[in-house]
Amino acid sequence: SLLSFGWYCSWGKGISRFSTAVASEEPIVPPVQIQDTQLLINGQFVDAASGKTFPTLDPRTGEVIAHVAESDVEDVNLAVSAARKAFDEGPWPKMTAYKRSQIILRFADLVEKHSDELAALETWNNGKTYEQAANVDVPMLIRIFRYYAGWADKIHGLTVPADGLHHVQTLHEPIGVAGQIVPWNFPLLIYAWKVAPALACGNTVVLKTAEQTPLSALYVSKLFHEAGLPPGVLNVISGFGPTSGAALASHMDVDKLAFTGSTETGKIVLQLAAKSNLKPVTLELGGKSPFIVCEDADVDKAVELAHSALFFNQGQCCCAGSRTFVHERVYDEFVEKAKARALKRVVGDPFKKGVEQGPQIDSGQFKKILKYIRSGIESGATLESGGERFGSKGYYIQPTVFSNVQDNMLIAKDEIFGPVQSILKFKDLDEVIQRANMTRYGLAAGVFTQNLDTANTMMRALRAGTVWINCFDVFDAAIPFGGYKMSGQGRVRGIYSLSSYLQVKAVVTALKNPAWL
Numbered sequence: 208s209l210l211s212f213g214w215y216c217s218w219g220k221g222i223s224r225f226s227t228a229v230a231s232e233e234p235i236v237p238p239v240q241i242q243d244t245q246l247l248i249n250g251q252f253v254d255a256a257s258g259k260t261f262p263t264l265d266p267r268t269g270e271v272i273a274h275v276a277e278s279d280v281e282d283v284n285l286a287v288s289a290a291r292k293a294f295d296e297g298p299w300p301k302m303t304a305y306k307r308s309q310i311i312l313r314f315a316d317l318v319e320k321h322s323d324e325l326a327a328l329e330t331w332n333n334g335k336t337y338e339q340a341a342n343v344d345v346p347m348l349i350r351i352f353r354y355y356a357g358w359a360d361k362i363h364g365l366t367v368p369a370d371g372l373h374h375v376q377t378l379h380e381p382i383g384v385a386g387q388i389v390p391w392n393f394p395l396l397i398y399a400w401k402v403a404p405a406l407a408c409g410n411t412v413v414l415k416t417a418e419q420t421p422l423s424a425l426y427v428s429k430l431f432h433e434a435g436l437p438p439g440v441l442n443v444i445s446g447f448g449p450t451s452g453a454a455l456a457s458h459m460d461v462d463k464l465a466f467t468g469s470t471e472t473g474k475i476v477l478q479l480a481a482k483s484n485l486k487p488v489t490l491e492l493g494g495k496s497p498f499i500v501c502e503d504a505d506v507d508k509a510v511e512l513a514h515s516a517l518f519f520n521q522g523q524c525c526c527a528g529s530r531t532f533v534h535e536r537v538y539d540e541f542v543e544k545a546k547a548r549a550l551k552r553v554v555g556d557p558f559k560k561g562v563e564q565g566p567q568i569d570s571g572q573f574k575k576i577l578k579y580i581r582s583g584i585e586s587g588a589t590l591e592s593g594g595e596r597f598g599s600k601g602y603y604i605q606p607t608v609f610s611n612v613q614d615n616m617l618i619a620k621d622e623i624f625g626p627v628q629s630i631l632k633f634k635d636l637d638e639v640i641q642r643a644n645m646t647r648y649g650l651a652a653g654v655f656t657q658n659l660d661t662a663n664t665m666m667r668a669l670r671a672g673t674v675w676i677n678c679f680d681v682f683d684a685a686i687p688f689g690g691y692k693m694s695g696q697g698r699v700r701g702i703y704s705l706s707s708y709l710q711v712k713a714v715v716t717a718l719k720n721p722a723w724l
């Protein structure tokens with residue numbers, strides 16, 4: 208399907224020229240019309256109650272793509288009451304699980320049909336490469352919805368052998384209205400991680416998109432209604448965190464809150480939930496994940512994986528392998544090759560075939576990343592490649608590699624969320640385990656070794672929600688994902704996500720004659 212876009216290959220020939228000059232070329236015109244810019248409440252697209260809108264920008268240029276309705280407290284109230292009514296009175300939680308799963312499957316089929324447009328919209332609004340949006344983000348969204356559609360009719364309780372004259376059973380019921388707040392780095396993928404399990408379990412949803420990337424969630428949610436989703440079951444609002452997001456987190460009629468974003472905002476929403484109705488909260492937050500290359504690792508493979516572990520999605524991944532620990536025996540070779548690989552990385556218009564890296568999401572992130580790069584230089588790390596903006600337009604940053612990074616430098620401690628690789632040297636396993644764990648985060652870790660004993664030790668010793676061994680960024684629908692420590696609470700994906708969208712009700716019935724229990 209990539210080749211079906213004539214424009215996609217129209218720049219022709221070599222991609223090498225793009226690695227030096229993006230600014231001199233006009234951005235490729237995305238092959239998609241923007242239709243949905245209002246709030247989706249109770250199955251209808253509506254303006255914000257205030258009539259306010261805000262611009263959503265193209266990260267390639269900083270120019271306005273569209274003006275989008277800006278929700279605030281009043282709109283959140285409307286969306287929550289639509290979701291409440293759909294839960295309390297509507298058909299969704301009461302229909303057979305099989306029927307729910309059929310609607311979700313129909314939705315996945317519709318997304319598949321529209322996947323080219325959807326990928327283009329995601330690239331336009333986010334800056335990620337079209338190749339990634341089309342081959343990773345959209346197919347994964349489809350896969351996640353099909354996976355949870357499969358769960359819908361396999362959720363059931365237990366019969367419990369309690370002491371005494373009682374028949375005891377548990378009912379696994381939907382929790383009610385789920386409030387969901389998502390970030391901008393994987394707008395569609397994180398939408399899927401949140402919406403799919405919530406709906407499969409029979410809940411209703413109010414989802415607030417990130418202010419940088421409101422468009423793709425509106426597009427797919429319209430398709431959901433075409434697939435037969437009853438009105439009010441899935442409400443999608445665009446808007447800002449401190450207004451709309453905070454109103455959702457503190458709403459008395461929201462029964463559960465799921466948040467993905469920064470650790471700082473995670474703390475805020477947890478407080479808002481506690482101060483209002485004590486709604487349970489799941490949090491997927493930031494990370495500073497170690498990627499550990501042991502002395503026996505295949506260096507070429509490790510270089511390539513370490514490169515993609517950090518630079519994938521412009522370095523804007525919560526689980527980015529942002530501390531590359533390399534054993535001293537292979538360190539020099541690794542640094543040379545990591546630098547060479549970064550210098551080869553193709554930066555340019557994300558719609559162009561062969562481009563590996565597009566722009567960062569916005570000017571705030573762009574400036575923050577450049578500041579961290581300056582801090583790396585000032586604190587004495589060795590700048591091996593990159594270090595500056597790329598081109599003169601938009602939010603592109605050169606693939607940047609630092610070696611000689613020390614644990615106490617800011618670039619080794621803070622989540623940079625950009626294309627900046629920090630390479631640190633280590634001597635032995637106990638030392639690297641201790642240093643890898645010396646962080647407030649605990650989202651993921653990568654280990655590169657051919658020694659089974661080393662792998663077994665590391666997988667147990669590393670305090671992280673995911674340990675990838677000789678691989679990285681494997682995001683299957685069935686694999687649970689979440690953080691230790693300040694990287695979050697709870698898990699998304701897989702069977703583990705279901706429990707955060709279910710209540711367990713114990714039903715105890717007195718028995719007259721226990722003989723047949």
Ligand SMILES: NC(=O)c1ccc[n+]([C@@H]2O[C@H](COP(=O)([O-])OP(=O)(O)OC[C@H]3O[C@@H](n4cnc5c(N)ncnc54)[C@H](O)[C@@H]3O)[C@@H](O)[C@H]2O)c1
Nearest residue numbers: 389390391416417448449452453468469472491492493525
């Ligand atoms: N662990 C994961 O699965 C995962 C996945 C993706 C991103 N992330 C993290 O997300 C962060 C990047 O995303 P971001 O910059 O959009 O994060 P952010 O915390 O600034 O924003 C995330 C969402 O929270 C909303 N928000 C902001 N302030 C709020 C408030 N006071 N009340 C309620 N909602 C509020 C925003 O509008 C947005 O929708 C990174 O730290 C990254 O590691 C984590």
